[in-house]
Structure formats: C-alpha cells, structure tokens
Amino acid sequence: MRMATETLMERYKDNLFAVAFHVCKNAADADDVVQETFIQYHTGTKEFESEEHIKAWLIRAAIHRAVNVTRSWWRRQSVPLEEYVQTLPFTSDRDQALFQAVMDLPEKYRVVIHLFYYEDYPVREIAGILRLSEGNVKVRLTRARKLLKDKLKEDWSDDE
C-alpha cells in the first residue's frame, strides 16, 4: 500500500523532525531532513504493508539522512543549540533539564532513547529500524538511562 504524501506530512512531520533533531541537534538541518525524506517517499515506488510500516520507513530514512548531514562538510548556519532551546515553550524547568540532558548524550544513545521513550517502540522494533541487534539496543538503553540518572538524579525514576 501507499498513502498520499500530504497525509503523511501532516501526521508525521513532527515525528521526523524530532528524530532528526536528536541526530543533528540543529533545527535547520532537521527541517531539511524532513523535507528530503518526504521527497524521497514521494518519488519512490516502494509498497508498504501498513501505515505503521510506512512510519517506520520514514523514521529510518530520516535517521540515515540526518546521520549523513552530520558527516557532511555542508551544514546549515544555525543558531547554537543553547539559544534554540531557549526558544522552545517548555512547561517547566524540569522539562528543559531533561531536554538538555538528552541532548548531552552521545548520538547513538540519543536516537535509541528517543525511539523508546517518545515513539514508544519496543526494543525489537528499534533494533529493526536501526539495523542493530536487540542486545545492542538494550545495552545502549541501559547506558543512556544511567547517564540520564546521573544527571537528573531523583527526577529520572527507575521505571522503564
């Protein structure tokens, strides 16, 4: 199956932006990744099993593109992360502290953490999206949680 690109843009542009931002830490680059990922879908012919399958493909494609952006010599001139964070409408200082703590994680942990906590993907799905073993995903999750706990102390609970 395939869905209209405009429908997917409306539903998932923020999901793609968020995951790309976790890689790039740069809103302008993340916006480019969103745009380019939808163009890739739009011009493609790949058939999908379900909307969830499309969403997972979009996220995977966005991550690939975002990683390539971070490798490229060509990056957008953009406001520093700290300044950008100040423009976000957090509901509390605690939320901002979590945001900053996640952004301080190494990239390979940020993406796994995001897919688990924001997208609510189980370990098996994350392993599929990132082409990692389930064991590797679990290790990254454990290490990322420990780093978040070290930084956020009791605010970060021990639940999963």
Add this chain to the structure above:
Amino acid sequence: MTNKEWYRRAFSTLHASEPILLEGTNMEKTNRHFKMRPALAAGLAAALIVGCMGAAYAADLGGIQETVRMWFGGQSVEAQVEDHSTQDVGAYTFTVPGPDGQSVTRSVGGTAIAPDGARRPMSAQELAEDFATEVVETEDGAVWLYDHDKSYDITGHLADGQTRLTLEADGHTVYYDFDLEDGEILSYTRLLDSVDAPEAYLPLA
C-alpha cells in the same frame, strides 16, 4: 509521571517548519533522481526546494530568459532557463538536451542564507551546480552515478546496507557513502574526505 510521559511532554515542544508541498505530482515520473544539497561558496547555506524530482519531457516552454552552461548526465550542456523566482526564492526550470535527442526539463529552487541570517534567491548558475552530481535510477532498474564529467553504472556495486565508492572528479578524489534497504537507496553522501579508511572505498574506473 513516568519517564515516558515526562519525555514526551519535554520533546513535544519540537515542531517541524511546514514542509513545502510537493508540486508536479501529475508529471510523468521517468527516472528517479536522488538529490543532495546544493554546494555553495563557504559561508553560505541554502534551503533547497525541489518542485519536481522526476524528469519530464519538455512541453512548450515559452518565456525562456537565459541560458547557462552546466553539467548534466556527465556531460557539459547548454541549458535554457525559465525563471520563476520570487523575492526570496530562486526558482528555475532547466531544459537540457536528453539522451535520446528530446529535451528534458528539471525544476529546482533555493534560498541562500548568509551567516547573519540574510536571505537571497539563489541564482540559476548556483542551482545549476546542483545537477553536476546526481544519482539516477532509470526505468530499467539501472543506477547511474554522475559527477561532473564522469558517469558510471553502479548497479552492480550496490547492496543492502552500506556501499562505499570513490572516484576522481572535478580535480578531487571524492567519496560516496550509500545506504540501501530492500534494494532502494535510502540516502547517499558525497564527501571530499573519506568517513572511513580510504581503502574501504571501492574505486570506480
């Protein structure tokens, strides 16, 4: 509040800018073109807007305003340019000679952004540079890599996962990293420095 609820609340502050609606959906998709970002002089960035990624045979163009010399399909060609630019965005339709003697049109646009945030429309010549390097999947399933005056059928080199190729083009050694899934190119990058050891890249001759 669980960690998940907290996480979602904190990161729900992230919103994409409104993606640009894709135009030209009714145009015939012949070949698939995988675009990279436009290369600009140091200190400038660009927002690339691609109206139609597929190539379509030219209809009556009319209103042709200028010509530019550009690389297209591994050859230096004279392109006719139709200017659709606005105050902020340079937008052009390039008409170039196609491989079978028929003209091919391609539309692309972009805004150059200076470090101080000042924006200006990109020129036709700047955007024409964008066509110097392309990866094109043809109707018969072949994948061609074009880089300035070089053209390679790389179909046999591509495999799921990561494929790394290197070649000499435009006076440089360039490195390509491809990511594929289910036989489809997910993304690719062209770099002047290899990400991995140069030996990890298959030289194209």
